[in-house]
Amino acid sequence: MNNKRICFGSHCFDFIFGENALEMVSFYIQESEFDRFFLISDSGVPDPVVHDAARQFGRLAPVHILRFPDGEEQKTMTTVTKLQEEATRLGANRRSAIVAVGGGLTGNVAGVTAGMLFRGIPLIHVPTTFLAASDSVLSIKQAVNLKSGKNLVGFYYPPRFVFADTIVLSQAPPRQVKAGMCELVKNMLITESERKGFTEDDFNAANVYSPKQLETFIEYCISAKMSFLSEDIYEKKNGLIFEYGHTIGHALELAEQGGVTHGEAIAVGMIYAAKIASRMELLSEEDVSVHYKLLNKIGALDDIPLKSHPDSVFHYLIHDNKRGYIRLDDERLGMILLGGVGKPNVHNQSLLTPVRKALIKEVIQVGI
Secondary structure, three states, X not given: OEEEEEEEOOEEEEEEEEOOHHHHHHHHOOOOOOOEEXXXXXXXXXXXHHHHHHHHHHOOOOEXXXXXXXXXXXXXXXXXXXXXXXXXXXXXXXXXXXXXXXXXXXXXXXXXXXXXXXXXXOEEEEEOOHHHHHOHHHOOEEXXXXXXXXXXXXXXXXOOEEEEEHHHHHOOOHHHXXXXXXXXXXXXXXXXXXXXXXXXXXXXXXXXXXXXXXXXXXXXXXXXXXXXXXXXXXXXXXXHHHHOOHHHHXXXXXXXXXXXXXXXXXXXXXXXXXXXXXXXXXXXHHHHXXXXXXXXXXXXXXXXXXXXXXXXXXXXXXXXXXXXXXXXXXXXXXXXXXXXXXXXXXXXXXXXXXXEXXXXXXXXXXXX
C-alpha cells in the first residue's frame, strides 16, 4: 500500500493506492468527520464496484448513491444541476462529502458538483480506471463541457482524499487500461524523469497488467506530474506541458462522439503534434519514431475507429480551452509541441507555440 501526500500550494491531500486501498477509508477518515456521503457514479461503472465503495464509506456515515448516464455527452451543467438537486433533496449540507466513484467523466462531474454545492463541500475521489488514477485525479481541475468544446466550464478545486484500488483498476477492460497507458506514455515523452521503476519492455499490446505493475505506473505518474504541478497549481505555465496531444485530441474526441476513448484520442493527438513539430523543424524524425514506438508497444494505434471528417475535427479544434494564453492572429492556433523527447518547445517564454491552421489541417487530412 502506498500513500503519497500531494500538495498544490497550501492544498494538500492523501493519495492512497494499492491493493484493497478502499479498506483504508476508516483509517484516514474519522467517523465524526462527515455526517453523510453522496456517492456519485456514472452508469458505466460496474455495480459491484459502486456498492463496495458504498459499503466502505457506510462504516463511517450514511451513504446515498447517485447515478447518472454514461457518456461524454452527459458531462454538462445539466447533469451537475440534477445531481445537486437530488443531493439537497436527500439532506446534503456543509458537513456532507461528495465521493466520486468512476473514471474521468465521473470525477469531473462530481468535482464540479462538490465545488459548487454550498460554495464547496469536501470531495473524495475513488478512481476506477487507470486513466483517472494516473491522470485526472492528479490535478485540481474540475470542468464540464459545452457543445462547442471540452472542459470549457469549470474551476480549480482540490479533493480531500484519493483512494485507488489497483485490483479494481487491473480488472477493468483492456481498452480502459490502454487509455491510461496512453497518458503514461505522454509523461514519458514530455518529461526527463528517470524515476520509473519499469521499462518499456514491461508494456504489452494486450494491456493486461498486475495490480503491482499498475501501482508502479501510478507512482511514476505522480512523480512526473508533481515535478511540474507543485509549483504551477493552475497549469498555466510549465504545467501546460501535460496538455501535450490534447489540442487535437480533445477535438477528435468530440468529433467522434464517444467512438474513441480519451486515451486513444490523445495518442492520435500526440502523433499529429509530433508530425507538426517535425514539419516546423522542431522535432527530429528519430523523435517522431519514438512516439510511434512507445504507442505501438501498448497497441494504442491499433484499430482506432476514426470516422469523423477532418473538417469536423477542425471545427472543435478552434474552440480549444487553451485559447487566450498567448496572442495569436486568425491564421494560427497555439499548441504544445516538443523540441525533443523530454524537451518542451518554448516560444517567447510560453509552452504554447503558434501553428498555422493550414498546417494543422494538412496533417489531420493525411492521418496517422
